[in-house]
Each structure stands twice: as structure tokens, then as C-alpha cells.
Amino acid sequence: MDVFKLFDAYSLRARLFPAIIAAAPAFAALALLISWKSFGLSNLVATLGILVLLFAIADFSRSRGRAIEGKLYAKHGGMPSITMFRRNDTTLDAGSKDRYREFLAGKLGTAAPTVQEENADQGAADAFYGQCGNWLRQNTRDTKKFPILFSENVTYGFRRNLLGVKVLALCMNVIVVALCALILWQMSWDIDTRMGNKTTVVLVVAVAHAAYMLLAVSHNTVWDASKAYGRELILSTEAFLTPAKPARKTAARKTASKTTTAAPPEP
Known part of the structure; x- marks a missing residue:
């Protein structure tokens, strides 16, 4: 069974991939330190363990991410x-935001704050803007029509x-790392070059992985992605304000042309 088929596009990239990255050293250890020449009980346990670990970490990452x-x-x-x-925020121009407020107020059936x-009451105005965001999220779920918004959402969810x-x-x-160090220490009495090489590879993966998590994963990168998604969500209002392209009337024009050019019947 293909595990990836159990996830939709968002869940795969924003939930499963973080789980895979988080458990990368453990997966490397299972892949290299367990013999896969024949499929035995240990291999079955390792495979099931990987699947369970993926689902568990994906669920945990989502709950912790929300917190x-x-x-x-x-x-x-x-x-x-x-x-x-907000009117005191200059990320987007005031004219566009006025148009968006008017349009969304009509969709929500309420008046936009002046x-x-x-x-006088920023909290009440924010409540209206929160409703605007909810309406936009519900009406921009078509990933083909709003690919940029979907991409920004995935990036934010992933980070x-x-x-x-x-x-x-x-x-x-x-x-x-502790497990690898213990294996290498025990091997100092019983030299096994092949196992030593595998253990070293796992150790290198763990160190590189730790460096990535420490340097590239931070609150700032998440906030940057959140701002990019929020901006694109507001700008998606423009798609509802842009009039749809008129349907082609080629057939009608051809018919009209034939009627105009046809000679009248003789008496």
C-alpha cells in the first residue's frame, strides 16, 4: 500500500513531510542498522513502527503547531x-482595502467599520476582519483557481x-547519537568495518539534521510565512471583483454574417 495516497496535497506537504523530517535520524538508523536482505520479524516490526511513527508525529506536529x-x-x-x-497597517494600499471591505461587507450582510x-473600537473592527478572513478561506478552496494562495498556505503549514x-x-x-556512540564504542573490541561505516553514516545524518533544525526552523520563519499567506488571502478578494470574461459568440457572429451577406430571393 502506498502511504502517500492516504494524504491529500496539503496534508502530504504540510503535515507528513514535517513528520518525516523530524524522524529522519530514526529512519536512517532503522534503514541502515537493520538487515533488509530477508524480510523477517524484525523487518515487519520496523516497517509497522515507521508507519505508526509517521502518523503519530504528523498528528503531534499539527497540534503543537496550532499551539x-x-x-x-x-x-x-x-x-x-x-x-x-487595519487602516493603520501599510502592507496593502488603502484604496484596495476599501474596495475589499465594501465587497466583503456585502457578502457578509453587514456594514464595514468606518x-x-x-x-474608537479596534476590537469590533477586528471581529469584522476576522469574518472577512473566514469567508475568504471558505471560498478560495479551489487550488487550481488560487494556486499562489494554496502554495503560501502549504509553506506556512509546513513551517x-x-x-x-x-x-x-x-x-x-x-x-x-547516543546509540551510535554506544555501538562504535562496543565495536572498538570487535572490529566490523561494514557496521562501523553504517553507524558513521547515521551519526552524520543525525548531526546534519540537528544543525538544520537549530538553524533553519524558528519562530521568525513561521511568522514570515504567516504574513505571506495572510497578505495573499486578502489579495484573493481581487479575483471576486474582477469581472468574468464574456463567453465567446463565434457561432452567433458567423450566423449573423451569413444572414447579412446572403442575397434576397428573387420575386
């Missing part, structure tokens, strides 16, 4: 798709969930 998401919003003053809609109302399992991944690295 981190809430802390990021609180730290930076709110969700980007809300804060960028400048005075927003200045958020990977940050969610950062501590777990580093702990697994410590365990794998």
Missing part, C-alpha cells in the same frame, strides 16, 4: 489576515508544523 500559532498571533498583535486589514468606528516538532526532533537526535 505555537496562537502564541505567535498574541506576540505580534493578531492574525496577519486581520492586522493587514474610520471613526475603527479608531508551523515543523517548528511544532522541533524539540521532539532534537530529542530523537540525542537518542540516535
